[in-house]
Amino acid sequence: MTETQDTTGIQESGSAPSRRALIGWGGAGLALGAVVAGSAVALGDSGDDVSPAAAGTGAAVPFHGVNQAGIATPVQDRLHFAAFDVDTDDRAEFVQMLKDWTAAARRMTAGKAVGDGAYGGLAEAPPDDTGEALGLKPSRLTLTIGFGPSLFEKFGLTGQRPEALVDLPKFAGDNLEAARTGGDLCVQACADDPQVAVHAIRNLARIGFGKVSVRWSQLGFGKTSSTTPDAQTPRNLMGFKDGTRNIAGTETDRLKKFVWVGEQDGPEWMAGGSYLVARRIRMHIETWDRTSLQEQEDVFGRDKGEGAPVGKAKERDKPFLKAMKPDAHVRLAHPDSNHGSTILRRGYSFTDGTDGLGRLEAGLFFLAYQRDVREGFIRIQRNLATDALNEYIQHVGSAVFAVPPGVRDKDDWWGRTLFSKEA
Numbered sequence: 001m002t003e004t005q006d007t008t009g010i011q012e013s014g015s016a017p018s019r020r021a022l023i024g025w026g027g028a029g030l031a032l033g034a035v036v037a038g039s040a041v042a043l044g045d046s047g048d049d050v051s052p053a054a055a056g057t058g059a060a061v062p063f064h065g066v067n068q069a070g071i072a073t074p075v076q077d078r079l080h081f082a083a084f085d086v087d088t089d090d091r092a093e094f095v096q097m098l099k100d101w102t103a104a105a106r107r108m109t110a111g112k113a114v115g116d117g118a119y120g121g122l123a124e125a126p127p128d129d130t131g132e133a134l135g136l137k138p139s140r141l142t143l144t145i146g147f148g149p150s151l152f153e154k155f156g157l158t159g160q161r162p163e164a165l166v167d168l169p170k171f172a173g174d175n176l177e178a179a180r181t182g183g184d185l186c187v188q189a190c191a192d193d194p195q196v197a198v199h200a201i202r203n204l205a206r207i208g209f210g211k212v213s214v215r216w217s218q219l220g221f222g223k224t225s226s227t228t229p230d231a232q233t234p235r236n237l238m239g240f241k242d243g244t245r246n247i248a249g250t251e252t253d254r255l256k257k258f259v260w261v262g263e264q265d266g267p268e269w270m271a272g273g274s275y276l277v278a279r280r281i282r283m284h285i286e287t288w289d290r291t292s293l294q295e296q297e298d299v300f301g302r303d304k305g306e307g308a309p310v311g312k313a314k315e316r317d318k319p320f321l322k323a324m325k326p327d328a329h330v331r332l333a334h335p336d337s338n339h340g341s342t343i344l345r346r347g348y349s350f351t352d353g354t355d356g357l358g359r360l361e362a363g364l365f366f367l368a369y370q371r372d373v374r375e376g377f378i379r380i381q382r383n384l385a386t387d388a389l390n391e392y393i394q395h396v397g398s399a400v401f402a403v404p405p406g407v408r409d410k411d412d413w414w415g416r417t418l419f420s421k422e423a
Contacts, residue, residue, distance in 0.1 A: 058137035058192065063109045065406040066272050067260060070142030071344065071369050072249035074228045076190040079220030079348045080197040081278065081365065083183025083399055084212040091155045095419050097211045101204055102413040111138035114203050130206065133199040141191040143200055145414045146276050146401025151184040160418060162270055164372040165402045172385040173394060180280055180397030183215045188367070218280060220348025220365045227344070233307060233315055237349050237362055238288055240300050241307030244315045247344040258342045259369050269417035272405030274369045277377040280397030283363040288392045299388045301328030327388040338383050343368040343376045363393065373400060
């Protein structure tokens with residue numbers, strides 16, 4: 001949560017293996033929570049990109065590109081994020097899985113079923129697609145993959161681990177749960193329909209069975225940030241607008257400066273990629289709800305109605321930081337208080353029932369993309385050690401990933417630039 005940012009807050013040669021490959025794509029499913037039905041995948045055959053999608057149209061977002069979709073893409077309404085452990089030490093087997101994942105991702109984001117679909121094949125074999133998204137629209141589904149620090153050790157690629165992919169230090173107030181922290185790789189599925197996003201993660205997990213397993217996952221709703229400057233800033237579960245000057249998907253200069261890894265940054269395989277920090281932030285909702293309006297506004301440094309900074313009239317008015325309390329969230333998170341550090345936010349609210357004590361298990365699933373974790377999230381989060389908001393939140397899950405560049409064409413695959421390298 002911040003003014004411009006917030007930290008509170010695959011060889012694929014055309015198509016995926018068919019149903020006739022039998023068990024490779026079948027096997028155990030993924031245990032998932034209940035999902036609301038919506039829009040997603042129809043049967044078809046073609047990996048070609050479709051025209052760019054406008055928000056709210058249910059259309060498809062192009063899969064191919066210099067950068068992965070799901071970063072600067074206009075933020076969708078729903079999220080299913082999954083971190084995976086790698087269970088194989090066979091590099092060739094893992095690379096083949098990445099190619100199979102790419103084939104499936106290409107089809108699902110285009111609104112098509114995985115492989116040969118959910119029905120009509122051999123009755124003795126599991127279908128290639130789980131089928132819950134049949135007849136649904138693409139719903140602007142994007143799938144974004146990232147590699148965790150531990151992955152580089154597993155496949156003898158320590159020499160290719162980027163310097164910017166650092167292990168996050170322990171920050172003041174952290175209470176991280178091991179079961180919600182880390183991961184060898186991740187997939188971020190964003191869509192305007194929850195069933196589309198869950199379908200995507202479910203099918204990737206099935207394809208990866210025996211090679212990867214889900215370490216932890218998170219469903220999200222109610223986007224708390226926007227990459228479209230003409231849209232109003234969404235509110236978080238505390239009722240406040242935050243990150244009102246988030247980097248827009250159209251701001252190519254700011255994306256180049258703060259988000260995309262340049263060729264000169266190194267390593268070579270990361271050019272066009274980015275770095276992702278994911279944090280599960282629990283909000284102490286019941287305590288917040290008993291806090292006076294004035295204190296709530298002082299904590300954030302903006303008014304609750306319009307979302308304007310202290311002493312200003314509109315949410316995007318330039319803030320006068322000295323008019324805020326020294327420990328106001330906006331003041332401490334602003335680039336002017338962090339030597340210019342800026343990140344791109346794609347956070348989502350979450351509610352996961354109650355904690356057994358009658359309190360909502362709710363908060364912000366914070367996603368931040370940046371060119372360098374050391375100069376982005378780490379610098380900002382350290383400055384937030386005295387944030388007044390810390391009384392009402394706690395970071396309980398954490399992970400960091402290197403997000404490789406995009407898949408360029410139908411012959412390219414997730415992670416090719418890395419796995420074509422030697423240690």
